Amino acid sequence: MLQSRTMDDRQRQFAHRMRAQPTEAERVLWHRLRHDIALSGSHFRRQALIGPFIADFASRRAKIVIELDGGQHAENAADMHRTRQIEERGYRVLRFWNHDVLSNIEGVLAVIQNALTPTPDPSPQ
Template identity: 55%
Template sequence: MRERQKTRFARQLRRQMTDAEASLWYHLRNRALLGCKFRRQHPIGPYIVDFACVERKLVIELDGSQHADSASDSARTSWIQANGYRVLRFWNNDALRQQQVVLAVILEALESAGPIASNGSAP
């Protein structure tokens, strides 16, 4: 997929979020967790991830039943991790019904990544 096509597709995905994505996005947007900026339906390499905090190199993916034991998801996760990101995967059902647990796991991952350098240099 060409870069321009990928950008258009990401924009389309942002307009058509699932219930689980919309619910989680409510808690991630506007730097609500530790002041970290999250992007939704963000292109990373050949993939478009559900949510990404670029500063902390964290990707969050929400999966439905179609993702159970998916070989392509494993390859995708491996590629993203090989490019320096940590990947957290949650089931859509958990994002909706156990949202506080999901948010706690995300918060823990953000905290373990350390502070964001404000001027681009290491603290």
């Protein structure tokens, strides 16, 4: 138990340091997640702890995690494992390249908004 608490404390401290030093893509997306009217009904956290992982952004209520990736993440087996582990906790994981956030923020926001919009139940017919 003590070891688990120490690990949780270290993760929180690391997440805090990551929040203090965001990448340019994280800074741009965070500003829009906080201020965009279309997303105002959702509450996202930066560098949120999801189990043993630190997600770039997470909405606990909507059960959505947003991950921003640079070139080092292309076809990364560790990222695929991490995504599966987060999904097993009930979250939907949306991944975007940093370049897409910086060059097409409106498109990225449209994908996020679409994920936040509940799909209607199928017709009973």
